[in-house]
Amino acid sequence: MKLHIMGILLVGTVATVVAPAAFAQSSPPSAERGRSLFQQKCQPCHGTEPSDMGHAMLPGTDALRIKYRGALPAAIEQRKDLTPEAIKVYVRRGTWSMPPFRKTELSDGDIADIAAWIRKTAGG
């Protein structure tokens, strides 16, 4: 039997999903935390694995392939040109079919961590 009932003492430790850490920005931004956040929040659309039904790319990656036509990488983890500030504008304002994300979904600190991860993976 696997019955998972969270007692009061466990609340927030076992089954609370990634929660934005208010607005405090980790100092310095953590690429490792950014990796986890990227996997949960960005990768489902901007990852590098195939999509379904014969599509070679996930929707966000495919949209950037169409947009840049090879001038820039389609995968944002390979983008050297994305500054933390630019990433924050994309996330908070949305762009084209990508809707904006709220502070309850990604805090400013989370975005900085994701930017650090992208910088690391892109070799920037």
Place this chain on the structure above:
Amino acid sequence: MITRREILGSSIAVPAAGLAALSTAAAPIVAAAADAGAQVLPPGVTAAQFAQALREFESAIGKDWVLSSEEDVHPYRDHFSMLKDQPDELRPSAAVCPASVEEVQAVVRVANRHRIPLYAISTGKNFAYGGPAPNVRGSVTVDLKRMNRIIEVDERRHTALVEPGVSYMDFYRHLQERDLKVWVDTADVGWGGLMGNALERGCGYTMGPYRDHFSAHCGMEIVLPNGELMRTGMGALPGSKAWQDYKHGFGPDPSGLFAQGNFGIVVKMGFRLMPRPEHWRTGLITVPRRRDFLALVDVVNYLSDLFVIGEPLYSSPLTRLLGDATFRKAAIDFDEATMDRIAAANKIHSWQVELQFYGSEKTTLANWEWAKELILRAVPDANCFDGESLKVPVTQAQIEQNTRPYPAPYVSVMRRNVMHGVPKLYMWRSPGRTDDAPDTWNETHIGLFSVVSRSGEAVFDAQKAFADVARKARAGTEYVSSLLTPLNWHQSCFLIGNSFFGTSTRNDNSPEGKIRQLKELQQVLKLNAQAGYGDYRAPPILQDDVADQYSFNNHILRRFNETLKDAVDPNGILSPGRGGIWPKTHRKLRGGLRK
């Protein structure tokens, strides 16, 4: 180099601070439309009163989680609004983000003191149906995303209890990490949440009782408009262990009031989960003639209602023949004899349905054999093709579905992730760039579907009715509706899309084009109702139009709901207008959009 326009798209105004941060050439800043930066207030509330309310919200839940700057409130607007940046865009004035039931109660009490309309969201991803945006411009959004606990999952009773902020992806990750042998039926786009989607009466793809997401709920905890806490079903009995086992409790069950309604803020919700099967099998059935669809639907209904199959996927390959002028004319004229003759000459069947079976390897095979027997009994020249036969859980490669289970030219249209309760964002390519249209996107992504009775005859009737509606709504329209195929998302009915002219403004994203689309959809909804068809769901911008469809006995249903609304929410603070239900405090706003 990235230009500002590339970053921002065509219609988004950005705070100067955000733009200054971008290392970009001095491309002209996108001209902000008239409404983009304007302060928005709740109706009838002065700036001073609003400022006081914000201070009290801050006292209740903390300053960090009361968001009122343009930058912070922007993500609470509908990214796909047909009225984007217009003076009547349905956008909030601020957002509050409580982290507990007690904080939700405190927010409601502040709103009552200052007559501030609230609009509650859970994950805020209800795109195609208004996203996080409210029914009343200037509402304060209650963002429940921080309440994100998965309180219980029981793989023996197949139940769960969750808070509003839990997304399908969060929940799936929870199941995976613990190897829990249950599935949740997921929405197409997995960033949505269990609770919000169920309260929207969203639907999915697995077995009938689970893919009707509201029907799969079992027990709610609700903050009422006066701030009191209520539980439905067995949750109303202190100490009951059966809250997620029996949804009705005793006496009248008000649960339905909270779906597409505005009678309370649901802060916990129970669900029945589908046990993970051992095996998944698919099969394709084709029938040659147009009229064979009637028998096909009867057989599939029989199998569905005996819970033998999951969602069946109907389609017609005859769309391939629309380039043939004779066939096209026959399809427009519902000339069935000619359609059948040309289909036969081209060796193309008229209809197909792809079936899916959940169970063990042996039971799924036996059920598929039975399905074949039933259809061949009804339509002797039907064809049946074995599809996939996969051990569950399937692999990622199997989900990506690059195999072709049927012999050419037969194609599987099943998207396997949703058939297996695996939330993904695969479907999110639909509003975005395409290779065919690389420089535009669908800025008004919207879904509208009419409920149609679940028989072949009813589908044929609807096809003719919708062709007539299309002609009336836009003179000169030649709508080839005879190939419309029904969706069986909800087990008990069909849904057919209202996208007569396309629910996309991809070809005209101008403000005028979007408003033209809005007016056209309003007209379509009105004409549909005259033909006897109503929609199952709508964005706030069209909810009054859909509510108008349900007008039996001088709108007694709406009058009944509004009598209840005025009784439980006398200040009209909770999501006024949602579901077409307007409290007396805001009733004058009914139907006020672009009429």
